[in-house]
Amino acid sequence: MKLQRRTFLASVSAASAVMAAPPVLGQARPRVVVIGGGSGGGTVARYIAKDSDGAVDVTLIEPTKRYYTCYFSNLYLGGFWGYDALGHGYEGIAAAGVNVVHDWAIGVDRDARTVTLASGASVPYDKLVVAPGIDFVDNAVPGWDVTKQSLMPHAYKSGTQVQLLKNQIENMRDGGTFCMVAPPNPYRCPPGPGERVSMVAHMLSESNPTAKILVVDPKENFSKQALFEEGWAKHYPGMVTRIGPDFGGANVEVRPDAMEVVIDGQVEKVDVCNVIPAQKAGKIAELAGLTNDAGWAPVTPSDMRSTMDENVFVLGDAAQQGAMPKSGFSANSQAKVVANVVRGELTGSRIFPARYSNTCWSLIATDDGVKVGASYEAGENQIESVSSFISQTGEEADLRRQTYEESIGWYNGIVADIFG
Amino acid sequence: MKGQFLSISLCIGALLAPTSAFAQAIAIGDAEAGADVYRRECASCHQIGEGATHRIGPHLNHIFDRGAASHDDFRYSGALERQGRDGLTWDLRRLHAYIENPRALVSGTRMSYRGLKDEERRSDLIAYLRVFSDQPQNIPEAAPTALRPEIELSPEILAIVGDVEYGEYLSQECATCHQRSGANEGIPGIVGWPEEDFVVAMHAYKEKLRPHEVMQTIAARLGEEEIAALAAYFAELDE
Numbered sequence A: 001m002k003l004q005r006r007t008f009l010a011s012v013s014a015a016s017a018v019m020a021a022p023p024v025l026g027q028a029r030p031r032v033v034v035i036g037g038g039s040g041g042g043t044v045a046r047y048i049a050k051d052s053d054g055a056v057d058v059t060l061i062e063p064t065k066r067y068y069t070c071y072f073s074n075l076y077l078g079g080f081w082g083y084d085a086l087g088h089g090y091e092g093i094a095a096a097g098v099n100v101v102h103d104w105a106i107g108v109d110r111d112a113r114t115v116t117l118a119s120g121a122s123v124p125y126d127k128l129v130v131a132p133g134i135d136f137v138d139n140a141v142p143g144w145d146v147t148k149q150s151l152m153p154h155a156y157k158s159g160t161q162v163q164l165l166k167n168q169i170e171n172m173r174d175g176g177t178f179c180m181v182a183p184p185n186p187y188r189c190p191p192g193p194g195e196r197v198s199m200v201a202h203m204l205s206e207s208n209p210t211a212k213i214l215v216v217d218p219k220e221n222f223s224k225q226a227l228f229e230e231g232w233a234k235h236y237p238g239m240v241t242r243i244g245p246d247f248g249g250a251n252v253e254v255r256p257d258a259m260e261v262v263i264d265g266q267v268e269k270v271d272v273c274n275v276i277p278a279q280k281a282g283k284i285a286e287l288a289g290l291t292n293d294a295g296w297a298p299v300t301p302s303d304m305r306s307t308m309d310e311n312v313f314v315l316g317d318a319a320q321q322g323a324m325p326k327s328g329f330s331a332n333s334q335a336k337v338v339a340n341v342v343r344g345e346l347t348g349s350r351i352f353p354a355r356y357s358n359t360c361w362s363l364i365a366t367d368d369g370v371k372v373g374a375s376y377e378a379g380e381n382q383i384e385s386v387s388s389f390i391s392q393t394g395e396e397a398d399l400r401r402q403t404y405e406e407s408i409g410w411y412n413g414i415v416a417d418i419f420g
Numbered sequence B: 001m002k003g004q005f006l007s008i009s010l011c012i013g014a015l016l017a018p019t020s021a022f023a024q025a026i027a028i029g030d031a032e033a034g035a036d037v038y039r040r041e042c043a044s045c046h047q048i049g050e051g052a053t054h055r056i057g058p059h060l061n062h063i064f065d066r067g068a069a070s071h072d073d074f075r076y077s078g079a080l081e082r083q084g085r086d087g088l089t090w091d092l093r094r095l096h097a098y099i100e101n102p103r104a105l106v107s108g109t110r111m112s113y114r115g116l117k118d119e120e121r122r123s124d125l126i127a128y129l130r131v132f133s134d135q136p137q138n139i140p141e142a143a144p145t146a147l148r149p150e151i152e153l154s155p156e157i158l159a160i161v162g163d164v165e166y167g168e169y170l171s172q173e174c175a176t177c178h179q180r181s182g183a184n185e186g187i188p189g190i191v192g193w194p195e196e197d198f199v200v201a202m203h204a205y206k207e208k209l210r211p212h213e214v215m216q217t218i219a220a221r222l223g224e225e226e227i228a229a230l231a232a233y234f235a236e237l238d239e
């Protein structure tokens, strides 16, 4: 079947409301619409607006009024970071000249070059940037779907889920079991589940030291594995058990109402269960006809342009670009490349070759931080890693503390860079 | 003394595994001449020898192969402490680099000393410092890779006029960690530096003379033009 270019949701395809046309200054200003005001979308909107000095009309569509970062949400679980400190408003992005519209995008008509909002409005664009993050694959973990997320939280998207999870762990019975169902590749933030296990272990070792952590993981190995396993043995001896695919970790079903996890046919009773399902690009990317069979939106490595439409760019977690991990850092890095290209194409400003990079820090215990990072460049078919580094096992405590302090510097740096 | 320390010169080109552009002979120098350099250049702030104590700067006994900023009873700058934690050790190469231009190796150092450019006098001075370290004769042999001299940038590199607009684009990579406001919250601020110091610092990361894997990885793919562009752009931003 050929890809359908018209991808409205049926219920709103009749909507005819059109947003106020942009001011016409001799010639109308070129219009950029950004869907999703997270790490990628927030950055691209602000950079295009601030660097084009009003020459480009930028609209950012984002349903929530405050963005709560997933990064450092594990530190919130561990008691190292406040919930409020995870939240960031859109004032700084608006102050850069971006028209921030708090609504959902529910359809994209790529022929007419318009985006339809839940309110019924239709927003025209010359260039569209799609950065909706992730959604969960239906039925990835049998027994679980989003209607069960208050019984078995995922806490893997921005917002209140992580508060719920923290609350459940705090109220767990003495000696109870916290279970994590880890996702298969690819998923956002490769070291995220390992960091979460560390932070939950930290929390439990203080308040509920006889509690156990059970990790059910479909993957042979996981990001920063040696560092995490060394840290768990050192700081939380005997607390963490991981069941990999060789012991049935890939064959798991959950029963949220009974608080049971079935691993390879074996029923385990658990007290708190964090289900992190398999992931795909945020729904709107699929509705816009930008995704492939794998559920992700393929892009050209040199500029994150959708391979399906030259006027559309996809960045951040939703994109299938190659070697970069799905992280806030990556999304922010890709956004700068897109901002440079979009601005260049619309205003004639200079376009420079793409440069991508990423570093992901994780906290294992108090003052015990580790990191992994790399530089990337555009290869012929995908983004490729050019050089990389990772923290080593057995590092001095001082270095680990410094790494943790750097991660705080990075957090403050990236949110200032995204939200202004 | 003279006979003992005079002209222990090594041709280190042969010791370095891959022939590096930086490979060149280092003369260990004349400790007696170095004593004089020390009195003129360093003694106002540092003590050395039996009974030496910390003054404006820490005492310099046993400085060779010591970790930077490793005297617990001396208050160092955050910058030197950070590099000490990163693994900066006072071997021959680092001492040369630090004494030649303290800010180029440790930009935020509190040692307000303009630097000693004359390589021969520096070698003499270092030979003198070695007298007060354990087994000083072992030092170059124990760490042959440490014998690369400090980063020496050609006048052509320092003369490159940075393309500020390109620098602004390149700086976006940096802004994920280094705030444009110049704030220093776990990651140092880098705005408003003299361009030359910035260029030297970035080349020092590129050559892995300065420790820190994140910065070494970032600098590794920056060319001379790009470093100049960044230096020009960041120099213009004020805190």
Ligand SMILES: Cc1cc2nc3c(=O)[nH]c(=O)nc-3n(C[C@H](O)[C@H](O)[C@H](O)COP(=O)(O)OP(=O)(O)OC[C@H]3O[C@@H](n4cnc5c(N)ncnc54)[C@H](O)[C@@H]3O)c2cc1C
Residues within 6 Å of the ligand: A035, A036, A037, A038, A039, A040, A041, A061, A062, A063, A064, A067, A069, A070, A071, A072, A073, A074, A103, A104, A105, A106, A131, A132, A133, A134, A155, A156, A157, A158, A188, A189, A192, A196, A282, A283, A284, A315, A316, A317, A318, A326, A327, A328, A329, A330, A331, A359, A360, A361
């Ligand atoms: C526990 C955890 C820890 C993490 N730690 C780190 C870390 O330490 N470092 C790091 O770099 N990354 C980390 N990440 C990953 C990081 O959060 C994501 O990779 C990053 O947020 C991706 O950015 P994005 O812009 O693609 O998506 P998001 O930041 O998720 O933004 C997507 C936005 O789009 C909006 N949206 C979705 N659909 C629509 C629609 N139809 N219309 C309008 N708006 C829409 C959403 O509301 C959301 O605000 C972590 C993630 C988790 C879960």
